[in-house]
Amino acid sequence: MSRLKLQMQITTDGFDSTGPNDDLAWDEIRDYSRDLFDSADTIVIGRKTATDFIPYWDSAAAQPGGSWYEVAKRIAAARKVVFSRTLDKPEWNNTSIESGDIVEAIERLKATNKNDIIVYGGVSFVASLVENKLIDEFHLFVNPIAAGKGKSIFSGLADSQQFKLIGATPYKSGLVLLNYELK
Known part of the structure; x- marks a missing residue:
């Protein structure tokens, strides 16, 4: 059975990270992101994020020599x-639309996919996955800033969830990778 893996940047106080280190840290975490994606062949993503995410990576994949070119080609x-x-048909290559029940759809993908599945965001979509305990591995890049407000992937939880720490890696930018599994 495939595993669903989340890769996301968050702030130290748990909000979606849109801070000043976000752009600086990308080159530092490129190799980790590439290696994490090695085990996956499918990306699940919410519509709001898809409208920017997919065209961005398609464009980066068309630019040989870019620092993220190899990752972009894979994505x-x-x-x-x-x-x-709200979408009836895919607007992008290699894309399908899922409009059914999120739990049934993710469980079906996990059962039928050969490789792992990765999710990159957005916050509302990921919060639904977290709430339904569908994410098997969390790869959270914690940005060394506190936002004090914003959106959190954990804000809709009815009950607490426990995680098992798999690893922690600090980066020069101050970013820290926290890798957890759902217990």
């Missing part, structure tokens, strides 16, 4: 499943 070539209740 552009990967199967993408966009969860949306």
